[in-house]
Amino acid sequence: MxxxxxxxxxxxxxxxxxxxxxxxxVAESARGHRVVVVVSAMGKTTDGLVALxxxxxxxxEPREMxxxxxxxxxxxxxxxxxxxxxxxxxxxxxxxxxxxxxxxxAHTRARIKAITAERVSRALDAGEVAVVAGFQGLSxxxxxxxxxxxxxDLTAVALAATLGADVCEIYTDVDGVYxxxxxxxxxxxxxxxxxYDEMLEMxxxxxxxxxxxxxxxxxxxxxxVHVRSTFKPDPGTLVTKEEHAMEEVVVTGVTHDRNQSKISxxxxxxxxxxxxxxxxxxxERNIVVDMIVQNISRDGYTDMSFTVPRxxxxxxxxxxxxxxxxxxxQGVVHDERIAKVSIIGVGMRSHSGVAAKMxxxxxxxxxxxxxxxxxxxxxSCVIEDKYAELAVRALHDxxxxxxxxxx
Amino acid sequence: MxxxxxxxxxxxxxxxxxxxxxxxxVAESARGHRVVVVVSAMGKTTDGLVALxxxxxxxxEPREMxxxxxxxxxxxxxxxxxxxxxxxxxxxxxxxxxxxxxxxxAHTRARIKAITAERVSRALDAGEVAVVAGFQGLSxxxxxxxxxxxxxDLTAVALAATLGADVCEIYTDVDGVYxxxxxxxxxxxxxxxxxYDEMLEMxxxxxxxxxxxxxxxxxxxxxxVHVRSTFKPDPGTLVTKEEHAMEEVVVTGVTHDRNQSKISxxxxxxxxxxxxxxxxxxxERNIVVDMIVQNISRDGYTDMSFTVPRxxxxxxxxxxxxxxxxxxxQGVVHDERIAKVSIIGVGMRSHSGVAAKMxxxxxxxxxxxxxxxxxxxxxSCVIEDKYAELAVRALHDxxxxxxxxxx
Numbered sequence: 001m002x003x004x005x006x007x008x009x010x011x012x013x014x015x016x017x018x019x020x021x022x023x024x025x026v027a028e029s030a031r032g033h034r035v036v037v038v039v040s041a042m043g044k045t046t047d048g049l050v051a052l053x054x055x056x057x058x059x060x061e062p063r064e065m066x067x068x069x070x071x072x073x074x075x076x077x078x079x080x081x082x083x084x085x086x087x088x089x090x091x092x093x094x095x096x097x098x099x100x101x102x103x104x105x106a107h108t109r110a111r112i113k114a115i116t117a118e119r120v121s122r123a124l125d126a127g128e129v130a131v132v133a134g135f136q137g138l139s140x141x142x143x144x145x146x147x148x149x150x151x152x153d154l155t156a157v158a159l160a161a162t163l164g165a166d167v168c169e170i171y172t173d174v175d176g177v178y179x180x181x182x183x184x185x186x187x188x189x190x191x192x193x194x195x196y197d198e199m200l201e202m203x204x205x206x207x208x209x210x211x212x213x214x215x216x217x218x219x220x221x222x223x224x225v226h227v228r229s230t231f232k233p234d235p236g237t238l239v240t241k242e243e244h245a246m247e248e249v250v251v252t253g254v255t256h257d258r259n260q261s262k263i264s265x266x267x268x269x270x271x272x273x274x275x276x277x278x279x280x281x282x283x284e285r286n287i288v289v290d291m292i293v294q295n296i297s298r299d300g301y302t303d304m305s306f307t308v309p310r311x312x313x314x315x316x317x318x319x320x321x322x323x324x325x326x327x328x329x330q331g332v333v334h335d336e337r338i339a340k341v342s343i344i345g346v347g348m349r350s351h352s353g354v355a356a357k358m359x360x361x362x363x364x365x366x367x368x369x370x371x372x373x374x375x376x377x378x379x380s381c382v383i384e385d386k387y388a389e390l391a392v393r394a395l396h397d398x399x400x401x402x403x404x405x406x407x
Numbered sequence: 408m409x410x411x412x413x414x415x416x417x418x419x420x421x422x423x424x425x426x427x428x429x430x431x432x433v434a435e436s437a438r439g440h441r442v443v444v445v446v447s448a449m450g451k452t453t454d455g456l457v458a459l460x461x462x463x464x465x466x467x468e469p470r471e472m473x474x475x476x477x478x479x480x481x482x483x484x485x486x487x488x489x490x491x492x493x494x495x496x497x498x499x500x501x502x503x504x505x506x507x508x509x510x511x512x513a514h515t516r517a518r519i520k521a522i523t524a525e526r527v528s529r530a531l532d533a534g535e536v537a538v539v540a541g542f543q544g545l546s547x548x549x550x551x552x553x554x555x556x557x558x559x560d561l562t563a564v565a566l567a568a569t570l571g572a573d574v575c576e577i578y579t580d581v582d583g584v585y586x587x588x589x590x591x592x593x594x595x596x597x598x599x600x601x602x603y604d605e606m607l608e609m610x611x612x613x614x615x616x617x618x619x620x621x622x623x624x625x626x627x628x629x630x631x632v633h634v635r636s637t638f639k640p641d642p643g644t645l646v647t648k649e650e651h652a653m654e655e656v657v658v659t660g661v662t663h664d665r666n667q668s669k670i671s672x673x674x675x676x677x678x679x680x681x682x683x684x685x686x687x688x689x690x691e692r693n694i695v696v697d698m699i700v701q702n703i704s705r706d707g708y709t710d711m712s713f714t715v716p717r718x719x720x721x722x723x724x725x726x727x728x729x730x731x732x733x734x735x736x737q738g739v740v741h742d743e744r745i746a747k748v749s750i751i752g753v754g755m756r757s758h759s760g761v762a763a764k765m766x767x768x769x770x771x772x773x774x775x776x777x778x779x780x781x782x783x784x785x786x787s788c789v790i791e792d793k794y795a796e797l798a799v800r801a802l803h804d805x806x807x808x809x810x811x812x813x814x
Contacts, residue, residue: 016459016462016463019463020463049482052423052482052486053485053486053489055423056423056426056427056486056489056490056493057489057490057492057493060489060492061488061489061492063499064485064486064488064489064492064500065485067481067484067485067488067500067502068481068482068485068486068489070481071478071481071482074474074475074477074478074481075456075459075475075478077474078460078471078472078474078475079459079460079463079471079475081468081471081474082460082463082464082467082468082471082475083463083464085464085467085468085471086463086464092470093471093474095474095551097504098549119549142505142526144502
């Protein structure tokens with residue numbers, strides 16, 4: 001009898017009818033398995049609570065924000081337990097504090113320190129389905145905390161690790177992880193299996209199925225994650241440790257991200273402290289920098305380029321123009337109409353020529369590469385925005401990702 | 408520096424604007440006093456959650472109902488704490504479990520066993536306003552419980568008892584306890600002070616300011632309760648222990664209740680077990696019986712009359728017709744168009760002639776008395792519904808309640 005942790009997000013439990021439908025799905029799994037279910041707040045509940053808080057004060061204290069937001073998941077667990085009872089199942093709901101989800105005291109973005117899950121184990125032993133509120137925990141000071149974005153996924157993965165579950169199933173509105181965006185590449189293929197590191201690159205590069213944080217946790221604790229559809233019965237994608245069979249495959253997926261913009265500071269004096277000063281100005285404004293490229297200097301000067309989320313573009317440019325003057329750079333140029341395309345695959349570590357083949361493919365399509373960045377398992381290029389789909393299709397084709405056997 | 412516990416009900420905190428207004432009121436008290444605030448769920452939130460549960464299943468399990476309903480107060484405490492911060496006050500919200508509100512395990516109608524209130528004391532010592540969720544607690548099994556109707560009042564009174572507060576202020580949409588319903592008796596007077604026992608009679612007899620349960624708790628633990636208006640600054644009514652000065656007053660208030668209906672079983676055989684059989688049939692259907700009158704028997708038969716809430720009238724009649732057949736009674740007669748009028752006063756214990764004066768007053772107005780019931784501090788008469796206002800005005804006048812000095 002396997003132990004399964006299932007997680008259903010807000011859109012899967014948006015109303016009473018959808019909760020009943022999730023209950024039926026849980027009931028199916030509960031025939032023959034021990035099941036723990038983690039749920040998020042219903043639909044747009046969290047947004048509604050945030051809006052309510054802002055009506056009261058423009059800057060709510062994080063501790064009270066957590067007190068407020070934690071109610072969202074608590075509503076869902078109670079309703080799902082009721083729906084399971086209505087199907088004749090034994091079920092019991094638990095808040096984050098009740099399952100001993102201990103976190104640090106960083107309100108609204110707490111990190112998990114430990115989980116006892118003692119009450120979950122007792123419920124399972126008693127033949128009950130345990131329904132657990134995602135996203136929330138308790139600090140050592142007995143304050144209610146929340147885990148921030150992707151917190152419910154993290155709750156599920158962490159519970160799976162603690163309980164030694166056979167699998168952690170993440171139910172979403174897509175049915176798995178694809179070799180590329182199926183809207184762009186018609187012959188994109190659903191991956192049966194993907195390695196943690198590949199999924200990490202994919203998560204951060206635009207395939208927003210699973211937050212990086214949950215993948216990192218799963219990797220660290222060896223939890224097998226199954227990303228699958230709430231609405232279809234088919235198996236989805238297993239996110240798991242790298243296997244030997246996977247080494248044959250060079251490129252597992254092609255991703256693209258159109259939410260970035262590019263900024264360059266020109267003729268920056270090449271001396272220590274300049275990079276710190278530049279990125280310090282951006283960090284102060286809570287802007288997340290994605291790619292950073294700096295080439296070798298010539299004549300004591302260098303150019304520095306990087307990408308930031310498109311929504312932060314104007315603020316970043318304003319901040320950098322001040323920095324450029326202060327450090328004696330020539331000026332700032334920027335471009336919002338860019339896209340980042342990446343090829344990802346654990347296999348490329350040990351294969352030469354992968355990056356070269358990517359550049360050649362783009363060149364053959366007449367696409368100019370503006371920036372390049374590489375990691376152990378990914379190569380990313382910034383190109384003109386209008387070529388994004390063309391680039392993804394060409395790369396998907398060139399690396400034969402659609403015909404691979406990555407699963 | 409006095410310690411004040413304040414309680415604001417759902418209509419006082421129905422939206423962000425009203426919460427801000429309550430915060431201003433709390434801030435005033437917090438100048439020079441230590442303040443604990445107990446709040447209910449916002450407006451119709453609880454009704455909304457109940458409706459949501461019924462969409463999921465017609466008979467939600469009480470444990471899960473408590474899990475669900477407890478979120479209502481948790482939302483309010485977070486928002487009120489934020490509103491107090493916005494006014495520059497230091498404040499901290501606490502759930503029922505966080506303040507150590509321990510109850511028995513009777514979900515949806517739990518009884519308080521003990522309160523530690525340790526975190527409330529710490530907050531007060533740190534100069535913070537403690538904002539506490541009413542209505543909710545924690546069983547010895549660490550299950551979330553709720554206290555049932557009037558639960559937030561009870562939380563406030565119980566906290567006041569535990570903390571040794573100087574006063575427990577209950578803020579409502581009326582500005583105090585009146586000698587009679589001001590809508591019926593124009594010269595009804597607000598009582599400055601009323602004894603616990605008088606308030607208990609008033610609460611159960613129709614002046615729905617404060618639930619009997621909270622008054623009983625306040626009496627038992629000697630908590631002075633101040634019933635006052637959320638919207639006006641004037642002092643309201645102190646509910647407190649009986650004082651010597653009060654003995655001079657015979658009648659403190661006149662109440663009426665139009666939500667009852669009368670049922671009689673005629674020619675009931677006068678033998679042991681008959682009353683048990685009759686009221687057993689009513690109790691099985693969860694119908695609450697108010698007055699019960701049975702006169703001496705004649706020829707081995709008696710008539711039995713009682714009142715039930717008007718909404719339960721039809722069900723009660725149906726049940727009793729079956730009982731009447733079974734016990735060989737002559738039949739059942741019933742009347743929905745009745746009202747109960749009562750005079751209340753601790754003083755009447757030691758005064759003769761009070762009941763006689765009540766009957767004479769009603770007679771003088773041509774009002775027939777259908778049933779009579781007396782307690783230590785009240786006399787109640789059932790009369791025809793259409794005479795209710797006339798009876799209340801006549802009694803208010805006859806006993807000079809409006810001109811008394813009950814305070």
